[in-house]
Amino acid sequence: xSDRQTRLQTPLRRVRGxxxxxxxxxxxxxxxxxSIALLPLTLWFAFSIAARAGDRxxxxxxxxxxxxxxxxxxxxxxxxxxxxxSGLQVVVEDYIRPDRSVMAINMAIKAxxxxxxxxxxxxxxxxxx
Amino acid sequence: MAHxxxxxxxxxxxxxxxxxxxxxxxxxxxQVYDMMQMTSALxxxxxxxxxxxxxxxxxxxxxxxxTAAGPEAYARMQWFMGSFFGVILLxxxxxxxxxxxLAGVRHLMWDYGYGYDIPTTYRTGWWVxxxxxxxxxxxxxxxxxxxxx
Numbered sequence: 001x002s003d004r005q006t007r008l009q010t011p012l013r014r015v016r017g018x019x020x021x022x023x024x025x026x027x028x029x030x031x032x033x034x035s036i037a038l039l040p041l042t043l044w045f046a047f048s049i050a051a052r053a054g055d056r057x058x059x060x061x062x063x064x065x066x067x068x069x070x071x072x073x074x075x076x077x078x079x080x081x082x083x084x085x086s087g088l089q090v091v092v093e094d095y096i097r098p099d100r101s102v103m104a105i106n107m108a109i110k111a112x113x114x115x116x117x118x119x120x121x122x123x124x125x126x127x128x129x
Numbered sequence: 130m131a132h133x134x135x136x137x138x139x140x141x142x143x144x145x146x147x148x149x150x151x152x153x154x155x156x157x158x159x160q161v162y163d164m165m166q167m168t169s170a171l172x173x174x175x176x177x178x179x180x181x182x183x184x185x186x187x188x189x190x191x192x193x194x195x196t197a198a199g200p201e202a203y204a205r206m207q208w209f210m211g212s213f214f215g216v217i218l219l220x221x222x223x224x225x226x227x228x229x230x231l232a233g234v235r236h237l238m239w240d241y242g243y244g245y246d247i248p249t250t251y252r253t254g255w256w257v258x259x260x261x262x263x264x265x266x267x268x269x270x271x272x273x274x275x276x277x278x
Binding site for chain 2: 038039042050051052053054055060080087088091119122126
C-alpha cells in the first residue's frame with residue numbers, strides 16, 4: 001500500500017465497477033457453453049441444408065415444419081445469435097475507442113441481432129404451427 | 130523511471146490506482162509481431178471467420194423468412210443462392226463457418242488445459258486447416274449431388 005493514499009476508500013472499492021471489473025467471467029463462460037451447444041447444431045444444420053439444396057418450396061416448407069427440425073432450428077437461432085452477439089461484442093471492445101462508441105455500437109449490434117433472430121424464429125414457427 | 134531513447138517507451142507508461150507512475154509491458158501488436166506465423170495467423174483468422182459468419186447469418190434469416198413468406202419469395206431467394214454471385218458467397222460462408230467451428234474446438238481444447246506446447250499447437254493448427262478443407266468439400270459434394278438430383 002502506498003504511503004500517498006489519502007482517501008478512506010479501499011483500493012478494491014475504487015476499482016469496482018471500472019475497467020474490466022464487470023461481468024467478464026459470465027460472458028466468457030457463456031461463450032464456451034453456447035459454442036459447445038453449437039457444435040452438434042452446426043453439423044446437423046450444415047449437412048441437412050446441403051442435402052436439400054435446390055428443393056422445391058413445398059418440400060422445404062414441409063421439412064422446416066416437422067416438429068424435430070423446427071425445434072432444432074429455433075434452438076440454433078437462439079444460441080447462434082446469442083453467441084454471435086457476445087463474439088462481436090469482444091471484437092468491438094478490442095478495436096473501438098472511446099468507451100461511449102463501444103457502448104453505442106454494441107447496443108446497435110444487439111438490437112439488429114435481436115430483430116434478425118426474432119424474424120428467423122418467427123418464420124420457423126409460422127411454418128411449423 | 131530510467132531515461133530511454135526508444136519512442137515506444139512512451140506508450141508503456143501507466144499509472145497505478147493510487148496515481149504513481151509505473152512502466153507497463155507493451156502488448157504484442159502489428160508492428161512488433163510477425164503475423165504470418167501459424168499461431169498468430171490462425172488466431173486472427175478465428176476472429177475474421179467469426180465476423181464473416183455473423184454477416185452470413187443474413188442469408189439464414191433470408192432463407193427462413195422467404196420460405197415462410199411463400200413460393201414467390203422462396204423462388205427469388207433460391208434464384209439468388211443459385212446464381213454465380215450467390216454460390217461464391219455461400220461457398221465463402223461455408224469455409225468461414227467450418228474454420229470457425231474447428232478452430233473453436235481447438236479453443237475449447239485449450240480451455241480444457243490441453244495442447245499449449247508449440248509442437249502440439251502447430252499440429253492442431255494444421256489439423257484445423259486440413260479439416261476445414263475436408264468439411265467444406267464434403268458439404269459442397271452433398272449440396273451438388275442434392276442440387277443435381
